[in-house]
Amino acid sequence: MENSGPMQSFCTWLLVLYQMSIHHLAVVHENAKIGAHVTIGPFAVIGEHVSIGDGCEISPHVVIDGWTEIGAGCKFLTGAIIGSPPQDLKYKGEETRVVIGNNCVFREYVTINRGTVGGGGITRLGNNCLLMAYSHVAHDCQIGNHVIFANSAAPGGHVVVEDFAMIGGLVGIHQFVRIGAHSIVGGCSGIPQDVPPYMMVVGDRAKVYGLNSVGLKxxxxxxxxxxxxxxxxxxxxxxxxxxxxxxxxxxxxxxxxxxxxxxxxxxxxxxxxxxxxxxxxx
CATH class of the missing domain: 1.20.1180.10 (Udp N-acetylglucosamine O-acyltransferase, C-terminal domain)
Structure with a gap:
């Protein structure tokens, strides 16, 4: 005889609980959707509207809030804050989102803001991205696959970063700028205009100084x-x-x-x- 009703629900709950490792000092909302084989460390906070894919690792003191969807195999190190409200004075609490792909790594104290209604409502990151410590992704940014942000890199709102781009440490990117695929932005640069694909740029008001030949090879x-x-x-x-x-x-x-x-x-x-x-x- 097949299980049904409350007993089936209870067995399903036990199976999911067995497949997760949630520290007793973590705060996980009962409505959050947590995949299989997810680990959540002490003092982490997971909000009501969060969905976390299979195999993710959530370190201590991580906060994931808002309407945030995370793919499989992602890692969030200590102090990362994902899905917080956008730093936009026009935002009035609307239901906007952060969507993250698979196998991304977010190092210590990375921050990612959710989108705004005027910017399409979604801040999006693709697969296999690495965001190093203290980097920030502002509202409505669209980040591709295999993108690397070095420490304290910070794109403003509505920035597009295409696949395989590498952003150096302490780089500031102006709102609405596009960073082309397979490009490299040197550390401590200011980016007020679009970075062409395949190129290397650097400078206070960055200029192209070469082709990314090594990366292309x-x-x-x-x-x-x-x-x-x-x-x-x-x-x-x-x-x-x-x-x-x-x-x-x-x-x-x-x-x-x-x-x-x-x-x-x-x-x-x-x-x-x-x-x-x-x-x-x-």
Whole structure:
């Protein structure tokens, strides 16, 4: 005879409890959804509307609140605060969210704010991201996959960071900026404009200083693509041409390379303008 009703519910509850390890000093709301094999350390606080995927590890003194959805295999180290209200004066307590993918690591005292109604309502992070100590993700940011934030990196609201981008320590990113895929932002930089994909930028008002050749090789980009990107870099960021004329020259001289096509499309779609290099030809 199959179990049903209260007995089945009780058995299901026992099974879920057995699959979790929640310290008796943790505060977990009864309505929170906790996956299998999740560990929650002492003095951690898990709010009512939180959903945590299988295999996550929640260290002591972590706070996960708000309408927050977390995928499987994520790790939150001491003091991380996830899903707190946005630092936006227009926010009036609306039901907005943080959505985090799988296998992300959030080091000590990372903070992530949920979205705002005006920004689409969701702050989103993809899979396999690493956010080092004290880094901050503001409201409505859209962070891709395999993104790394070094210590105290801080994108403002509505920032887009594409896949495999690396943000150095103590970097401040202006609201609504886009950080292109496979790019690197050097430490202590200020980013007021979009960072083109595949490039390295650095500076108080950051400028492009090279192609991320090492990163592209590590990610198995072809020699032909890297060579084409080098040529596009010289035209776009090391010539005396205006950005409009540089783009036209790249289109005329480099064809059939998907990476260069994406670089040009990124530049043409930019709303804030792009970080550029020195005007002197090299």
């Amino acid at each position: 590590r990610r198995n980009f072809s020699e032909e693509s890297i060579k084409a990107l080098h040529k596009a870099h010289r035209i776009l960021f090391r010539s005396k041409l205006s950005i409009k004329h540089a783009v036209e020259q790249v289109k005329a001289e480099i064809q059939g390379c998907a990476e260069v096509d994406y670089l040009i499309a990124f530049i043409e779609q930019s709303q804030r303008g792009i970080c550029r290099g020195a005007s002197k030809e090299k």
